[in-house]
Amino acid sequence: MPLARLTREYLDGRELLWQFVARELRVRYHQAALGLAWAVLLPALFVGGAALLRPALTGAAPGGSGALDTAIRGVLWSGFSAAIAGGTSSLIANAALVGKVAFVREMLPLSAVLAVGVDMLVGLTVVIAWRLVAVGAPSWNVLWIVPVVLVLLLLAAALALLLSAAQLFFRDVKFAVQAALTAGVFVTPVLFGVEELGRAGQWMQWNPLTPLLEGARIAVIDGESLLHRGAGGGWWDPAALAATAVGALVLFGIAAVLFDQLEDRFAERL
Amino acid sequence: MASSRVGPIEVEGVGKRFRRGVRHDSLRDVIASWFSSASSRDTAAAVPRDFWALEDVSFTVAPGEVLGVIGANGAGKSTLLKLLTRVMRPTVGRIRTSGRLGALLELAAGFHPDLSGRENVFLQAAILGMPQREARRRFDEIVAFAGVEAFIDTPVKRYSSGMHARLGFSIAAHLEPDALIIDEVLSVGDFQFQARAYERMRQLARRGIPVVLVSHQLERLAEFCTTGIVLERGRVGMTGAVRECTAWYVSRAATASAPDPDAAVHLERIVLDGSDDVVSGQHVTVRIVGQVRDASRLASVEPVGLRLRSLGTGEVVSVTSSTRCGVPITRAGAFSLQVTLQCNVPAGPYAIEVHPWDRERERTTQPSLAATITVRDGASFVGRVQLNPQMVLESS
Numbered sequence: 063m064p065l066a067r068l069t070r071e072y073l074d075g076r077e078l079l080w081q082f083v084a085r086e087l088r089v090r091y092h093q094a095a096l097g098l099a100w101a102v103l104l105p106a107l108f109v110g111g112a113a114l115l116r117p118a119l120t121g122a123a124p125g126g127s128g129a130l131d132t133a134i135r136g137v138l139w140s141g142f143s144a145a146i147a148g149g150t151s152s153l154i155a156n157a158a159l160v161g162k163v164a165f166v167r168e169m170l171p172l173s174a175v176l177a178v179g180v181d182m183l184v185g186l187t188v189v190i191a192w193r194l195v196a197v198g199a200p201s202w203n204v205l206w207i208v209p210v211v212l213v214l215l216l217l218a219a220a221l222a223l224l225l226s227a228a229q230l231f232f233r234d235v236k237f238a239v240q241a242a243l244t245a246g247v248f249v250t251p252v253l254f255g256v257e258e259l260g261r262a263g264q265w266m267q268w269n270p271l272t273p274l275l276e277g278a279r280i281a282v283i284d285g286e287s288l289l290h291r292g293a294g295g296g297w298w299d300p301a302a303l304a305a306t307a308v309g310a311l312v313l314f315g316i317a318a319v320l321f322d323q324l325e326d327r328f329a330e331r332l
Numbered sequence: 333m334a335s336s337r338v339g340p341i342e343v344e345g346v347g348k349r350f351r352r353g354v355r356h357d358s359l360r361d362v363i364a365s366w367f368s369s370a371s372s373r374d375t376a377a378a379v380p381r382d383f384w385a386l387e388d389v390s391f392t393v394a395p396g397e398v399l400g401v402i403g404a405n406g407a408g409k410s411t412l413l414k415l416l417t418r419v420m421r422p423t424v425g426r427i428r429t430s431g432r433l434g435a436l437l438e439l440a441a442g443f444h445p446d447l448s449g450r451e452n453v454f455l456q457a458a459i460l461g462m463p464q465r466e467a468r469r470r471f472d473e474i475v476a477f478a479g480v481e482a483f484i485d486t487p488v489k490r491y492s493s494g495m496h497a498r499l500g501f502s503i504a505a506h507l508e509p510d511a512l513i514i515d516e517v518l519s520v521g522d523f524q525f526q527a528r529a530y531e532r533m534r535q536l537a538r539r540g541i542p543v544v545l546v547s548h549q550l551e552r553l554a555e556f557c558t559t560g561i562v563l564e565r566g567r568v569g570m571t572g573a574v575r576e577c578t579a580w581y582v583s584r585a586a587t588a589s590a591p592d593p594d595a596a597v598h599l600e601r602i603v604l605d606g607s608d609d610v611v612s613g614q615h616v617t618v619r620i621v622g623q624v625r626d627a628s629r630l631a632s633v634e635p636v637g638l639r640l641r642s643l644g645t646g647e648v649v650s651v652t653s654s655t656r657c658g659v660p661i662t663r664a665g666a667f668s669l670q671v672t673l674q675c676n677v678p679a680g681p682y683a684i685e686v687h688p689w690d691r692e693r694e695r696t697t698q699p700s701l702a703a704t705i706t707v708r709d710g711a712s713f714v715g716r717v718q719l720n721p722q723m724v725l726e727s728s
Contacts, residue, residue, distance in 0.1 A: 074461075081458040089446050162438040164418040165459050234358040326421045329414060330350065 068318055075166030082173030087180060101184035108136030109192060112253065120258075130196065130283050132253055134189045135275040138211075139252045141182035142218055142271065143243045148174035149222020150239050153328070154229050161332040168321055171222035179215050186211070186282075193283060206281035206288045213303070214274045217310035223317035227324045230331045251275055257295040270309060273302040337431030338510045341393040341416070341542045346425030348386040348411050385411040386566045389425070393511075393542035393559075400557030400574050401546040402581045407563040409546050413437060416513050416544060429542075431510025432461065436533070438515075439500030445489035449480055449499060452488055456503045470506050477532070478502035479525075498525055505532045512536055516547040530556070550578045551644030554681045578643045579683040579704040595697035596629040597661075597688040598622055599636070602701045610675045612710040613718045618703050620669045620686050627664040635661040636669055637689035637696070643681040643704065650677075653689065676718035679709040 091098060112132030120128075152174040153160050153167065160167055186207065193200055229235040250271050256263035266272050280286050280294030287293065289300055386408045393399045403409050414420045415427055417435045442459040443452045453474060457467035467474075475484050478498040480491070488496060514533060534556070537543045547553050553560065553574060560577030562570040570580045591598070599622035610616045620636055636654040641647065654661055654669060661667055673684070685700040712721055 077464050078458040081455045081464075085444055085447060085451070085455055088451065089444060158438075159441045159459065162414075162419060162441050163435070163459060164433075165461065232357065232359045232362070234360055238359060329420045 064319065068322060071166055072168065075169045078166055079169045079173055082169055083176045086173060086177035098184060101181045102188050104140055105133055105137045105185040105188045109133035130189065130193055131255055131279050134278050134282055135252050137182060137185035137189055138214060138275050138278055139250060141178055142214055145175040145178040145218035146221055146225065146239060146243060148178060149218065150225040150229050150236055153226040157332045161329045167325060167328065168223065171226040172219055175215055175219045175222050182211065190282060200282060201285035203281050203285050203287050207278055210274050210277045210281065213307045213310055216314055220310060220314035220317040223321045227321050230328055255279065256297055267302065270306045273306050277303050338395050338541050339430035340395060341511055341544065342428040343389060343391050344426045346386060346389045346415060346422045346427060347384055348415060349423040350383050350385055384566055389568055391561055391571060393544055395542050396540045397559060398537050398543040398545060398557045400553035400560040401544060401563065402553065402560055402577055403563035408566040409563060413513060413515055413546055429511045432507065434504065434507040434509025434512045436501065436504050436514040439504055440496050443488050443500065446487055448487055449484040453503055460504060460507055462507055474502045474506050494522065501529055509541065511541055512543045514543065514545045550582065550646060551680065554578050554643055575681050575704050578681065579702045582641055582643055582646050582683060584699060591698035595688060596626040596633045597624050597635045598698065599686055599688060599701055602686050602703045604703045608705045609708065610705055611708050612675055612677065612679055613720050615672050615674050616705055617670060617672045618684055620671065623666050624661060624664045627662065630662060632690065632692045634689035634691060637687055638671065639685045641683045641685055643683055675707050676720065677707055678716055679707050681706050
C-alpha cells in the first residue's frame with residue numbers, strides 16, 4: 063500500500079524536518095545582526111505602503127482600516143510566494159546532499175515552506191498588534207487565522223513538492239515560477255480586496271488564494287466568523303474556503319505520490 | 333552487539349542504465365519541440381544512447397563478512413555504492429539489506445558552513461537517520477572521537493578540512509548500523525586519525541554485520557576484507573578471497589588484455605608448490621606449465637617472464653625470466669618449469685606473475701598468470717629488503 067508507506071516515510075522524516083527548519087531559521091536569523099527585524103520589516107512595509115498608497119489611489123482619508131486589510135493580505139501573499147520560491151529551489155540548493163545521501167528528501171521542500179511559515183507567524187503577530195493599537199482588541203474570531211494559515215501552508219507545500227522535483231528535470235522551472243508569482247499579484251486580491259475591486263474582484267473569486275487572503279482579513283481585521291455567508295462586506299462564502307482546503311489536500315496527495323515516483327531519478331539528474 | 337535486524341546484503345542481477353546526454357533539459361526545449369515537428373528529426377540524431385554503468389552484478393555479503401570492491405576508475409564502483417546506499421535504484425535486479433544502513437561516504441555532505449559543530453552534529457545525525465535522542469546520548473562520544481571539543485561551538489566554515497572530515501566520520505561511525513557501506517573516505521585526516529578510523533571500522537565489522545568497502549588502496553583491502561569482488565567495465569570480473577581478487581586485478585591491469593592467438597609460446601597454468609604462506613627470507617616454489625607452439629620464433633620471445641608484484645602497492649619489486657636464469661626452452665611442445673624464489677622482501681601480499689614476453693614488440697602475448705603468496709614478517713629485520721642477517725657473536 064503506497065499511501066501507508068508514504069505516511070510512514072513522512073512520519074520517519076519528522077525529526078529531519080525540524081532539523082532542516084531549524085537550520086533554515088538559524089542561518090537566516092541567528093547570524094544576521096538584525097535578527098527578527100527582517101521578519102517584522104516586511105509586514106511593516108506592507109502596512110506603511112498601503113497606508114500611503116491607498117488614499118492616493120482611492121481618494122479616501124489616509125490611515126483608515128484599509129491599510130490593515132492590505133497588510134494582512136500582503137503578509138499571507140508574500141509568505142505564499144516566498145514559500146513557493148524557496149520550495150522550488152530547495153532540492154537543487156542541496157544538490158550535494160540529494161545526489162549522494164539517501165534520506166527523506168521530501169523534507170527539503172517541506173522545511174522550506176515551514177520556515178517561511180515561521181516568518182509568516184511573526185508578520186501576523188505584527189499585524190494583529192497593530193490592529194490592537196489602531197482599532198482595539200479583535201474578537202475570538204481571530205482564531206480562524208489558524209486554519210487559514212494551515213491551508214495556505216498545505217497548498218504551498220504541495221506546490222513546493224511538485225516544483226522542486228520539476229526543477230531537477232527542467233532547469234528553467236525557477237524562472238517560470240518567478241514569472242508566475244510576479245503575474246500572480248495582479249490576479250490575487252492583495253492591495254485591494256474583492257469587494258473594492260468590483261468586477262475584477264468577482265473574477266478573482268476563482269483564485270484559490272482569494273478565500274485564504276480574504277478569510278484572514280475577515281477573521282483578523284473585521285473580527286467576523288468565517289462560517290457566515292456574506293461576512294466581511296457581502297461576498298464571502300465559506301464553501302470557497304472549504305473548496306480551497308479540499309483542493310490543497312488532494313493536490314498534496316498527488317504531489318507526494320509524484321515526488322515519490324520521480325525520486326528514483328533525482329540523483330541522476332543533478 | 334548488533335541488533336537482531338542484522339541480515340545479509342543481497343545483490344541479485346543488478347544493472348543500472350544511464351542515458352548519455354539529456355534530450356530536454358528545460359521547459360523551453362520541450363515547448364519548442366511541440367511546435368516544430370521538423371526539429372524532432374534533428375533531435376532524433378541526438379537521442380541518448382543507453383549506457384550500462386553496471387550489468388548483471390550479483391553477490392551476497394553475509395553478516396560478519398567484509399567485502400572489498402576493487403576496480404579501475406569508471407568500473408562502476410561509485411554507481412554500486414549509490415545503489416547499495418539507496419541514493420539510486422537499480423534499473424534491473426534487486427538489492428536487499430535489513431535494518432539500519434550505515435554509510436561512510438560523503439561524510440559531511442549535510443554540513444552547513446554557517447552552523448556550529450554542535451548544530452551540525454544534530455543536523456547530520458538526522459540526515460543519516462539517527463534519532464535525536466540517540467544523537468544527544470552519544471554527542472560527547474562523537475565530539476571526543478573527532479577531537480574537536482574545543483571548537484564545537486564554532487561555525488564549521490572555520491574548521492580545517494581535517495576537522496571537518498573527522499567530525500563527519502565520527503557522526504557516521506557512531507550510527508550503530510546493521511549493515512555498513514564504506515567508501516575510500518579515509519584518505520582524509522592525518523595518519524593517526526586514519527589508524528583510529530580503521531580501528532573503529534574494524535570494531536563495527538566485528539559486531540557481526542555485513543560490510544562493503546570500496547578502496548583503491550589494495551593493501552588496506554587485503555588487510556581489512558575477507559572476500560573481494562572485482563568490477564570491470566560494469567561487470568563482475570572476479571569474486572573470491574580478497575587476496576585472489578587483488579592479485580587478479582593487479583595483474584590484469586598490468587598486462588595484455590587478450591591472448592595473442594599467434595603467440596609462439598602459450599602458458600597454461602602456474603601452480604604453487606606447498607603453502608602460500610612464507611616467512612620473509614624463506615623459499616617459495618611454483619611450477620609453470622606451458623607449450624612452445626612455434627620454436628622458430630623463440631629467438632625473439634622470452635618463453636617465461638616472471639615478475640614479483642606487491643599487492644599492497646601494485647609495484648613490481650623484481651623481474652626475471654627463464655633466459656636470465658639460464659634455462660633454455662628451445663623445443664616445440666609442452667614444458668614444465670620449476671621456479672624457486674627466496675622471498676627477501678618485507679611482509680605483505682605478493683603476486684608471482686608469469687607470461688611470455690615478445691622482445692621485438694615489447695609486450696606480453698597473453699594475460700599474466702599469477703599465484704599469490706603472503707610473506708610474513710620473520711621479525712629479523714625492518715625495512716624494504718630482507719638481507720637475511722646472520723650474526724655470530726665472536727666475543728662478548
